[in-house]
Amino acid sequence: MLKQVDKHSGIPAYIQIINMIKSEIILGKFTPGDQLPPVRELKEIFQVNINTVLKALEKLKIEGIISSEQGIGYFINKDIKINDDTIEEIKKVVKKLKKLNIDIQTIFIIFEEVWKNEKG
Numbered sequence: 001m002l003k004q005v006d007k008h009s010g011i012p013a014y015i016q017i018i019n020m021i022k023s024e025i026i027l028g029k030f031t032p033g034d035q036l037p038p039v040r041e042l043k044e045i046f047q048v049n050i051n052t053v054l055k056a057l058e059k060l061k062i063e064g065i066i067s068s069e070q071g072i073g074y075f076i077n078k079d080i081k082i083n084d085d086t087i088e089e090i091k092k093v094v095k096k097l098k099k100l101n102i103d104i105q106t107i108f109i110i111f112e113e114v115w116k117n118e119k120g
Contacts, residue, residue, distance in 0.1 A: 001029075002037075004047040010105065011046045017056035020046075024063065025080045036066065036074040 002024065005016040024030045036042065042053045057074055060066045068074045097107055 002042070002045050004045070013046070014056040014059065017042075017046055017048070017053065019061055021056070021060060022080060025032045025065070025076060026082060028077045032076050032078055034076045035072075036076070038073060 002020055005013045005117070009015065009016065021030070030036070036057075037045065039050060039053055039057070042057075043050045046053060057066065057068070061068060061074075064077055065080070066074050067077050
């Protein structure tokens with residue numbers, strides 16, 4: 001669900017917007033061909049400056065997740081599918097991390113560093 005960004009989370013607002021839109025795609029609430037709400041409506045939903053919304057949308061365009069049509073709006077380009085086995089693996093890891101009382105911000109930092117350094 002698209003909602004107001006958390007201005008106290010320490011995560012830049014445009015990244016929160018990107019993550020919310022990606023989450024809606026993963027959950028199947030947005031599918032290829034769907035039109036996003038107008039930019040001014042997104043500004044109101046997220047409670048941010050219009051430039052923040054545009055920055056998030058531009059990043060999503062660069063990733064190929066959305067496209068835009070001049071004067072019409074932004075559209076979902078592709079699905080983000082995650083297979084069930086991957087979801088189950090993530091759930092197992094999350095359970096272990098919760099048992100160890102590791103907070104989510106620390107997990108993000110560790111995950112990002114491992115991601116950068118891991119050859120794939």
